Amino acid sequence: MPRIDSEVKLDFKDVLFRPKRSTLKSRSEVVLEREYVFRNSKKTYKGVPVMAANMDTTGTFEIAKAFHEHSLFVCMHKHYTVEQWVQFAKNNPEVIKNVAVSSGTSDNDFEKMSAILKAVPAVEFICIDVANGYSEHFVHYVRKVRQNFEDRTIIAGNVVTGEMVEELILSGADIIKVGIGPGSVCTTRKKTGVGYPQLSAVLECADAAHGLGGHIISDGGCTCPGDFSKAFGAGADFVMAGGMFAGHDQSGGDVVEENGKKFKLFYGMSSSTAMDKHSGGVANYRASEGKTVKIPYRGDLNNTIRDILGGVRSTCTYVGAGKLKELSKRTTFIRVTQQLNTIFGNEG
DSSP states (O other): OOOOOOSOOOOGGGEEEOOOOOOOOOGGGOBOOEEEEOTTTOOEEEEOOEEEOSSTTTSSHHHHHHHHTTTOEEEOOTTOOHHHHHHHHHHOTTTGGGEEEEEOSSHHHHHHHHHHHHHOTTOOEEEEEOSOTTSHHHHHHHHHHHHHOTTSEEEEEEEOSHHHHHHHHHTTOSEEEEOSSOSTTBOHHHHHOOOOOHHHHHHHHHHHHHHTTOEEEEESOOOSHHHHHHHHHTTOSEEEESGGGOSBTTSOSOEEEETTEEEEEEEOTTBHHHHHHHHSSOOTTOOOOBOEEEEEOOBOHHHHHHHHHHHHHHHHHHHTOSBHHHHGGGOOEEEOSOOOOOTTOSOO
């Protein structure tokens, strides 16, 4: 018998921060760097916990180099060869500590991931990424990776409910990716009717993870710097984005010109574009769950990074958080029916 959960779930667009008294004089006083010790790997991470998604266009070596300058993190897409990894590590050894190798759950994925970790042992993070983190096969794969790589920090997802977060942490994962359907080029909600508003997913999954000493990533749904702040305020340890890091000089994707204007292609990894490129097309038993869009060319990625980090620092000054670590403790969200005055458009 179907049932309805009558509690209203919220997205980033449904809330704003309530400001509080602050002793901070300037945004420059805010410390964004975090330090985490992970539950299962026992390894320590230190950096600014903003991540680029493991997509063709954002999980790239070029973005990793740009992110390193700001102590940010990149989950690399899984289509780089072992040789490409070796070459990148040789030329950029300082960047390796802030990247993760990505893997699906097939035998071929496991073999390739193992080969990369053997060839580049300095890689400490593994991102096990599937669209549906609720399958028994996925849980067994997480356990297999933990058994074979005891000292690596494992990122696993995607899920949106507390009980599955707990299952994955107890199966060996350290950081759980939270988000089904919020991404700008994801059509899962449209094609399947499955999903969970991102703010509520983060709130509930963070509570579950932190109770076990685990961590979470809010993955998807950020449309502006304020959404990064809201994800951190809701308890996310890391915030991952794809679309906001696409369309730049350092981003992947073909450049196209229309009417004298430059665009870059950006597409979901379950889109027909991605499956045509990597899998020979969309299999006849499934549907595409991603789309391909043209993003206006945005120039240097560093400008966008500074905009996002500046926005998060400013959030902290409004609520009196001297460190990013304190933001969730200083957060009170208020529900709203409208956030922006768009009389002159949505730019800026």
